[in-house]
Amino acid sequence: DQQVKQNSPSLSVQEGRISILNCDYTNSMFDYFLWYKKYPAEGPTFLISISSIKDKNEDGRFTVFLNKSAKHLSLHIVPSQPGDSAVYFCAAMWPGGGADGLTFGKGTHLIIQP
Amino acid sequence: NAGVTQTPKFRVLKTGQSMTLLCAQDMNHEYMYWYRQDPGMGLRLIHYSVGEGTTAKGEVPDGYNVSRLKKQNFLLGLESAAPSQTSVYFCASSYGLITGELFFGEGSRLTVL
Numbered sequence: 259d260q261q262v263k264q265n266s267p268s269l270s271v272q273e274g275r276i277s278i279l280n281c282d283y284t285n286s287m288f289d290y291f292l293w294y295k296k297y298p299a300e301g302p303t304f305l306i307s308i309s310s311i312k313d314k315n316e317d318g319r320f321t322v323f324l325n326k327s328a329k330h331l332s333l334h335i336v337p338s339q340p341g342d343s344a345v346y347f348c349a350a351m352w353p354g355g356g357a358d359g360l361t362f363g364k365g366t367h368l369i370i371q372p
Numbered sequence: 373n374a375g376v377t378q379t380p381k382f383r384v385l386k387t388g389q390s391m392t393l394l395c396a397q398d399m400n401h402e403y404m405y406w407y408r409q410d411p412g413m414g415l416r417l418i419h420y421s422v423g424e425g426t427t428a429k430g431e432v433p434d435g436y437n438v439s440r441l442k443k444q445n446f447l448l449g450l451e452s453a454a455p456s457q458t459s460v461y462f463c464a465s466s467y468g469l470i471t472g473e474l475f476f477g478e479g480s481r482l483t484v485l
Binding site for chain 2 (some may be wrong): 299
């Protein structure tokens, strides 16, 4: 059973516009959420995270929103730049989950068009 | 600072052959992990280690073995490779799991014919 779902395999956005990547989760025990970014032929890199005690976290052009009641989070990129073209993985973890407590979604391939 | 280094980057095996992937980290991290990434499947945890001399199974451990004889190294072994093990393998490390922030290597692409 997939506990972290990224229902859009790909997303195409024009340069300069807002990119919104969505992620849904089913396990209400999850209390910490992360986004990772992955370029081709490279490993994923940590981008931004949010604790369940917050509903928003911002870092430059990247903002993550968390809606606990809907079990939904989203990553907003404003404005979108060509270098943002990558695969974005949503991940979630729960307290006491241990080293195997991090669950990844399948990823969304973001394509920024000039 | 090299971070997390994986070798080899690419390998082609025949069914039944064995091989070992090596992961080395220079950040003095306690935790290390092996993931595999398959098209449409995201990242799945194979095995992990919470410290030197320890290993544990992840979500998809069958067909793999691991060892953590030194804190900085984490080895992933395939005793008898199968086509289903064709994948991209990522090693990662972390200080712990408080924040879930992992540092990944560049990946190793394995093809089993």
